[in-house]
Amino acid sequence: MKFEEFNISDSLKQAIREKGFEKPSDVQEQVIPVALQGKDLVGKSKTGTGKTAAFAIPLIENIRRGQTFSALIITPTRELAIQVKTEIASLSNSSGIKVVAVFGGESVQKQIGLLKIKPEIIVGTPGRLLDFIGRGNLDFSKAGFLILDEADRMFDMGFRDDIEKIIGSFPRERQTMLFSATMPETIKDMVDRHLKEDKIFFNLSEDDSPVDEVEQYYIMLNRNQKIDALQDIINWDNNVKTLVFCRTKRTVDWLEKQLSRRRINAIALHGDKRQSARNAILNKFKNMQGGVLIATDIVARGIHVDNIGHVVNFDALDETETYLHRIGRTARQGKRGIAVSLCSNVMELENLERIGRQINAEISELR
Incomplete structure (x- = not known):
């Protein structure tokens, strides 16, 4: 199937072509036709599957230009809000539909100013x-579309009550789409209470999982050998980007300095940096030829950067979900990628082997 076959406007098809999209991902092929019909839906879907376009394309098609605050997409993080807003804007340029992102860490007055352009679509944390709804700057009493992106992540971050309040500001008659990498009972309960009885469920997490496209390796070494090993991985192909994950902000900053001393073009990203600085860092990384981004798990979900060929777990980890979200930054949209975990003791290796068994993946030793 091709995007041309969807029942959407010619201008939207043109915007899709300009982005270089030809064939929809499995998620897009299943979700878009149902969403275009206005049905409520629940998608169990990991990142890296084209999920954003899956809900953005029907949204742009079904919204009427000039209907202020027609749609809301709720995201767990500022980074994901910016990414979703950018994706929607790139698809809606020719339609005249406006989209604005609102999130903490930036000036309230600046964002209030953006709302005065009367956007049809709001993306926010x-x-x-809730702040803007309370102030009266946002009014969703006549909105027709609500999307919850990475709902499990928002629940994990303690936003459950906030989300309930936001949903309460919407009319009962609306289209609701919920996407989540996992489906715990708390999410199922919300789905039962807030989505229509004829909602459609999609389990998109297995067949379209990016893990299958990632070659996964580990290296056993002493801690003082990690930087040499990382440099070797970076040098495998200087034309692809490398994303390096560390456990703490302190390690991120330290590693950036160590790589810079070796004349490696590396930049650091973590939660202590101001929002404007984080945005600038991500944009710089996106525009680099190759390059290295060193980060904490703040960017492990929802950040879409093209041409990340290598993901390196500089610090070992023991949570399966975190591992999946880290390596999911590579091998996106059908491309292949490589993930390497640096293990410095037997316990770290045993944890990695356990994760491999849980996700049914072969993680081979790299010598």
């Missing part, structure tokens, strides 16, 4: 959304 729960805290800032």
